[in-house]
Amino acid sequence: DYQNLDTGGKASMLASQASGIGVLIEESVQELAILRLASAALTAGIDRYRSANEDPILKLASESFRDMTSGRFRGIEVSLDDDGKHLLVGKRAEDGPGSEVSVEQMSDGTRDQLYLALRLASLQQWNTVHEPIPLIVDDILVHFDDQRSIQTLKQLVRLSDQTQVIFFTHHEHLMELAQSSLPGDKVFFHQLQT
Incomplete structure (x- = not known):
């Protein structure tokens, strides 16, 4: 069976290739470790930013949304969908099935109130650390009933x-x-002449 032995150097060539592949695998494992560490650091940074910025905004927006909806919703939360994506949801005042309402499930008026609550909260947060900027709005109460309009005006x-x-x-x-x-x-009215 010595006749089947490779004397042409094919075995040493394959050994050299295997050694090269081993080096590539080792380098790839090191690169993967570095990327995972970087990902963990980035995730931690995002979480710190979210805690410092989004959490206060979400808290302020929740309070505004609760007041604008006359207590029908108790606030706004971030929820995870089936794919692990973050979704903004309104939390109804009562617990149980259906207490989380996605933006798509909200009426036009409730959705407008949610977005306005987020806008007001962002502006309030901005104003705590920067020079205040004015809020200019145009017919934002179009889809609101009278009770919610009054709450929003307040x-x-x-x-x-x-x-x-x-x-x-x-x-x-x-x-x-x-x-x-x-x-x-607190209120000044000016009617434009048509």
Whole structure:
């Protein structure tokens, strides 16, 4: 059986290739370890940023959303879907099945309130560390019922303690709601002539 032995150097060539592949595997394992460490560090940094910035905004937005919805929702949370993606959901006041409502499941008015609550919270957070910037809104209460409109107008009045709030509307009914439900010294009305 000595006749079947490779005398042409094929075995040494394969041994050399195997050695080269072993080196590549070792380098790849080291690179993978570095990437996993970098990923862990990046994830920790993202979590720190989220805790420092998103958590306060989410807390403020939850409070505003609760007030704007007259307590029908108790707040806003981040939930995970089946694929592990983060989703923003409204939490209904009552617990149980269906207490988490995705943005897509919300009515137009509730969705508008959610987005406005996030916008107001972001502005409030900004104003704590920067020079305040004014809030200018145009017909943001179009899909709100009267009760939610009043609650939202009260939110805007509270925000006016921090910064200037300019609210445009062509709905006279909203002006009447504001006049009847808000402190007169906090609201100024100006009607444009058509």
